[in-house]
Amino acid sequence: MTLNVIILRHAKMKISGIVAMDAFNPTPPAWVKKATHALQFCCPSCLARTDSAQSVWLNRSALVIREDNLRKWQEFYQCSCGKAWWAWNTDRPPLDSSLFN
Numbered sequence: 654m655t656l657n658v659i660i661l662r663h664a665k666m667k668i669s670g671i672v673a674m675d676a677f678n679p680t681p682p683a684w685v686k687k688a689t690h691a692l693q694f695c696c697p698s699c700l701a702r703t704d705s706a707q708s709v710w711l712n713r714s715a716l717v718i719r720e721d722n723l724r725k726w727q728e729f730y731q732c733s734c735g736k737a738w739w740a741w742n743t744d745r746p747p748l749d750s751s752l753f754n
């Protein structure tokens with residue numbers, strides 16, 4: 654599966670067109686600069702999961718192909734509480750990654 658297909662499926666998860674357009678934009682949105690690395694795959698401030706995020710942006714320019722052929726990239730989320738955070742897609746919990754299959 655190509656990354657573009659994954660992004661397409663990700664965009665379909667969100668009803669809002671604004672969120673989908675943000676995810677496709679090759680230029681990082683301004684809020685991405687303030688994002689902090691979340692060690693858990695949820696908002697480090699209020700612990701909300703990604704389905705309540707206001708915006709999502711995927712860093713396609715920093716795609717990493719691992720030795721086991723797994724593609725790794727940064728997923729940026731702007732939480733509804735205002736906190737911006739990012740995590741590796743590979744850190745996504747199994748329940749979330751089932752949405753991509």
Ligand SMILES: [Zn+2]
Nearest residue numbers: 696699732734
């Ligand atoms: Zn939050």
